Amino acid sequence: xxxxxxxxxxxxxxxxxxxxxxxxxxxxxxxxxxxxxxxxxxxxxxxxxxxxxxxxxxxxxxxxxxxxxxxxxxxxxxxxxxxxxxxxxxxxxxxxxxxxxxxxxxxxxxxxxxxxxxxxxxxxxxxxxxxxxxxxxxxxxxxxxxxxxxxxxxxxxxxxxxxxxxxxxxxxxxxxxxxxxxxxxxxxxxxxxxxxxx
Numbered sequence: 792x793x794x795x796x797x798x799x800x801x802x803x804x805x806x807x808x809x810x811x812x813x814x815x816x817x818x819x820x821x822x823x824x825x826x827x828x829x830x831x832x833x834x835x836x837x838x839x840x841x842x843x844x845x846x847x848x849x850x851x852x853x854x855x856x857x858x859x860x861x862x863x864x865x866x867x868x869x870x871x872x873x874x875x876x877x878x879x880x881x882x883x884x885x886x887x888x889x890x891x892x893x894x895x896x897x898x899x900x901x902x903x904x905x906x907x908x909x910x911x912x913x914x915x916x917x918x919x920x921x922x923x924x925x926x927x928x929x930x931x932x933x934x935x936x937x938x939x940x941x942x943x944x945x946x947x948x949x950x951x952x953x954x955x956x957x958x959x960x961x962x963x964x965x966x967x968x969x970x971x972x973x974x975x976x977x978x979x980x981x982x983x984x985x986x987x988x989x
Contacts, residue, residue, distance in 0.1 A: 795835055797828035804828065834876050834883075837913030842924075845906040846932030849897040865937075865970075866898070867891040869983055871905045877948050878915035886944025886960065889983045892929055893936040893969055904929075918944055918963050926965035937970030939979050 801824035808815040808823065815824065871888040888908050911924045926940045943962045950957050966976050 795828070795832040795838075797832055800828035800831050801825055835913060835915070837910040840910045840913070842907045842910040842928040843932045845903045845910065846899050846928070848903070849899040849933060852894050852896060852898050865891050865893050865979060865982075867979065867982055868901060868904050871908055873908050873912045875912040875914070875916045875921060877946060878917060880948045880952070881915070882947030882951065884918060884944045884946040886942060888925065889941040890925065890929070891939040891970065891979045891983070892933060895933065895935045897933055899933060918942055918946070918961055922963040922965040926967050930967045935968065937966070937968035937975065939966045939970040939976060940964070941980065941983060
């Protein structure tokens with residue numbers, strides 16, 4: 792991972808302020824380039840990062856009396872908050888990720904799944920690709936029998952500009968293995984939505 796060149800970001804933000812007709816040295820803006828550089832270092836901390844590192848400490852699921860891997864039921868994590876930056880306008884999109892997997896021969900600590908989501912989200916992204924990359928990372932890192940990822944997010948480029956649809960959200964789904972089967976996918980999506988009141 793190369794990291795964000797904060798000095799270069801500061802210079803670029805200063806130039807941007809000049810380009811829109813502002814005075815980057817006026818009170819209120821003189822520290823903005825530094826603030827933006829610090830924010831970008833956080834927003835883009837996943838550039839060059841490997842989400843697989845969060846899955847390296849997986850553990851075996853155990854085995855049956857016949858020595859075969861035990862078939863564990865589905866593991867579902869709901870409402871994992873995330874934020875990313877749309878690569879089209881560098882405006883944020885924020886929402887929740889719901890992640891499910893059918894363990895194969897190994898499982899991972901539950902805190903590792905949000906870390907995978909955060910690493911992949913902390914890059915210039917589009918939601919459709921983000922959903923697929925999370926599913927691919929879990930599929931490659933855990934080799935489960937199935938993976939399902941659902942993202943529900945609000946996009947700054949939709950809510951704050953153009954059409955200005957302030958209450959809209961976008962839902963994307965990616966599935967792998969047994970959870971790509973329509974009946975199994977529908978069952979897990981129903982489980983994700985269960986127990987919720989408006």
